[in-house]
Amino acid sequence: MSExxxxxxxxxxxxxxxxxxxxxxxxxxxxxxxxxxxRGQVQAWALNRYCYQTAIPRxxxxxxxxxxxxxxxxEWLQRILDHDGCGDDPGGIxxxxxxxxxxxxxxxxxxxxxxxxxxxxxxxxxxxxxxxxRTNLEAIASSLTELxxxxxxxxxxxxxxxxxxxxxxxxxxxxxxxxxxxPRDVEFALSYVKREANTPERQQAVLDALRFKCNVxxxxxxxxHFAYVEPGLVPPGAFVPDDVR
Amino acid sequence: MSExxxxxxxxxxxxxxxxxxxxxxxxxxxxxxxxxxxRGQVQAWALNRYCYQTAIPRxxxxxxxxxxxxxxxxEWLQRILDHDGCGDDPGGIxxxxxxxxxxxxxxxxxxxxxxxxxxxxxxxxxxxxxxxxRTNLEAIASSLTELxxxxxxxxxxxxxxxxxxxxxxxxxxxxxxxxxxxPRDVEFALSYVKREANTPERQQAVLDALRFKCNVxxxxxxxxHFAYVEPGLVPPGAFVPDDVR
Numbered sequence: 001m002s003e004x005x006x007x008x009x010x011x012x013x014x015x016x017x018x019x020x021x022x023x024x025x026x027x028x029x030x031x032x033x034x035x036x037x038x039r040g041q042v043q044a045w046a047l048n049r050y051c052y053q054t055a056i057p058r059x060x061x062x063x064x065x066x067x068x069x070x071x072x073x074x075e076w077l078q079r080i081l082d083h084d085g086c087g088d089d090p091g092g093i094x095x096x097x098x099x100x101x102x103x104x105x106x107x108x109x110x111x112x113x114x115x116x117x118x119x120x121x122x123x124x125x126x127x128x129x130x131x132x133x134r135t136n137l138e139a140i141a142s143s144l145t146e147l148x149x150x151x152x153x154x155x156x157x158x159x160x161x162x163x164x165x166x167x168x169x170x171x172x173x174x175x176x177x178x179x180x181x182x183p184r185d186v187e188f189a190l191s192y193v194k195r196e197a198n199t200p201e202r203q204q205a206v207l208d209a210l211r212f213k214c215n216v217x218x219x220x221x222x223x224x225h226f227a228y229v230e231p232g233l234v235p236p237g238a239f240v241p242d243d244v245r
Numbered sequence: 246m247s248e249x250x251x252x253x254x255x256x257x258x259x260x261x262x263x264x265x266x267x268x269x270x271x272x273x274x275x276x277x278x279x280x281x282x283x284r285g286q287v288q289a290w291a292l293n294r295y296c297y298q299t300a301i302p303r304x305x306x307x308x309x310x311x312x313x314x315x316x317x318x319x320e321w322l323q324r325i326l327d328h329d330g331c332g333d334d335p336g337g338i339x340x341x342x343x344x345x346x347x348x349x350x351x352x353x354x355x356x357x358x359x360x361x362x363x364x365x366x367x368x369x370x371x372x373x374x375x376x377x378x379r380t381n382l383e384a385i386a387s388s389l390t391e392l393x394x395x396x397x398x399x400x401x402x403x404x405x406x407x408x409x410x411x412x413x414x415x416x417x418x419x420x421x422x423x424x425x426x427x428p429r430d431v432e433f434a435l436s437y438v439k440r441e442a443n444t445p446e447r448q449q450a451v452l453d454a455l456r457f458k459c460n461v462x463x464x465x466x467x468x469x470h471f472a473y474v475e476p477g478l479v480p481p482g483a484f485v486p487d488d489v490r
Contacts, residue, residue: 057309057318064306064325065377070338073302074329077322080309084319093315128310 005203007194014193014210018148021214024155026221028229033155035163037229039103040241042164044228046100047110047239048120048220053096054111055124057083062131063139075188082181092181095174102171115239119223127216134209137202141193141209145217146186153178250448252439259438259455263393266459269400271466273474278400280408282474284348285486287409289473291345292355292484293365293465298341299356300369302328307376308384320433327426337426340419347416360484364468372461379454382447386438386454390462391431398423 005013023029031037032045060079067073085091100110109115131139153175160167197206227234234240250258268274276282277290305324312318330336345355354360376384398420405412442451472479479485 054313054315057315058311058313061306061309061312061318065303065310065373067303067306068299070299070302070329070336073306073325074331074336077325077329077331080318080322084315084322086319086322091315091319132310 002200004198004200010194010197010203010206011190013207014144014190015147017207017210017214018145021211021218022145022148022152023214023217023221024148024152026218026225028221028225029152031229033159033163035159038241039164039166041228042160042166043100043103043105043241044239045224046096046103047105048116048224050093050096050100050110051113051116051120051124052220053083053093054113055128057093059128059131062128063136066132066136066139072192079185082177082185092174092177095177099171099174102168103166114237117223117227117235117238120220123216123219123223127213130209130212135205137193137196138205138209140189141197141206142213143189144186144193144210145213146182147190149182149186150179153182247445249443249445255439255442255448255451256435258452259389259435260392262452262455262459263390266456266463267390267393267397268459268462268466269393269397271463271470273466273470274397276474278404278408280404283486284409284411286473287405287411288345288348288350288486289484290469291341291348292350293361293469295338295341295345295355296358296361296365296369297465298328298338299358300373302338304373304376307373308381311377311381311384317437324430327422327430337419337422340422344416344419347413348411359482362468362472362480362483365465368461368464368468372458375454375457380450382438382441383450383454385434386442386451387458388434389431389438389455390458391427392435394427394431395424398427 028045032042037045057080060076060083064073064076064080067076081089081091083092085094097107097110101107113121127142130142134142157172157175161169161172193206197203227238228241273290277287282290302325305321305328309318309321309325312321326334326336328337330339342352342355346352358366372387375387379387402417402420406414406417438451442448472483473486
């Protein structure tokens with residue numbers, strides 16, 4: 001890419017990446033939302049996804065440790081508050097554990113991440129490293145998958161409540177909360193990226209960062225699908241659902 | 246050191262480090278609090294110290310990016326809130342800028358850190374790197390200079406208000422606020438260190454971390470003293486007070 005895009009065209013290109021690469025397009029998601037998974041497969045999804053959830057504040061702190069602009073740090077801090085909680089708000093990670101509790105998983109086992117797929121851990125840590133090592137602009141751009149999150153969350157709340165007897169309304173609190181949090185966060189990040197990506201090289205870096213992040217999410221579903229759907233080869237040491245024990 | 250100290254003896258050793266190495270013992274501090282500096286020298290101190298203040302939330306975020314324990318992150322987050330502020334609280338860095346404003350320094354110049362001594366910047370960045378690279382225990386132990394901070398702050402508030410016509414009560418807000426914040430923070434860090442430093446090697450690492458941090462603070466005053474007191478050789482590019490221009 002050699003020409004400078006207008007901010008609007010850059011946003012269009014970013015949204016195209018979401019339309020072709022976001023993990024709502026993964027077959028595992030169709031199975032999850034469509035009620036095609038059994039309880040053990042949903043458990044596997046939830047306990048693997050915990051690894052991602054719990055790494056998010058570390059990723060956000062990694063960015064903050066590099067931000068010399070106090071206003072930007074103050075803005076970004078809200079994400080850590082959302083996930084880790086503060087004062088009376090237990091935060092998003094706790095809400096995720098309410099979901100894994102509701103699925104009948106032992107909380108200590110989930111938090112130990114012992115049963116998670118190695119591929120999940122690798123993908124998640126690749127994301128944290130990316131934020132450490134790349135420019136602040138790329139780190140911020142990598143958060144832009146939140147542009148595509150609210151629709152997947154809405155779909156998930158409806159689909160999972162409708163299709164699974166073992167999913168109650170209470171345990172979906174995480175997703176309901178993200179419906180309001182994600183749009184607020186992404187509005188800031190998108191304006192930042194559109195303003196700061198002011199050379200063709202920086203625009204390319206921003207698009208690549210979003211592709212990278214889509215890969216982080218997609219890879220996690222590939223690993224789940226491989227281990228728990230088809231061919232269903234659970235790697236040594238990873239969670240084995242009761243259904244198939 | 247080969248024997249394991251009791252937690253109480255470890256605390257005693259930590260406090261001994263403060264009693265012999267904390268920067269309240271530096272001659273520059275005696276001059277500062279005793280009213281022996283002119284306005285330009287106090288300006289030099291405040292603008293250099295800004296570099297330290299503004300790096301603290303980055304240092305704390307660097308630690309948080311490595312903490313996998315959510316409760317620990319929630320605890321540590323308070324420090325970032327204290328320094329960067331949140332909501333209506335402008336935070337400690339802003340309060341520091343009120344001090345530099347009150348000293349007649351241009352805020353943009355202070356924030357640019359252009360006039361800061363290179364030695365200040367090196368010491369501050371060494372602290373941030375230390376927190377990135379050492380164990381979480383060492384990183385937390387390096388914060389324990391806060392054990393010794395309240396007494397220096399009290400001394401500073403009294404001494405500076407009494408001795409300098411150009412220091413008003415308002416501009417000392419930073420130090421007054423730290424009188425309550427630092428003890429709360431350090432109580433947590435000290436218990437953590439006493440509990441987690443449970444081998445002779447870890448105890449040695451903790452003592453070394455506190456010595457390191459004392460060096461970070463002391464070196465900054467050495468550089469100020471050298472440049473602005475005696476021999477008074479301001480390095481190329483560093484702040485030159487009006488008094489001596």
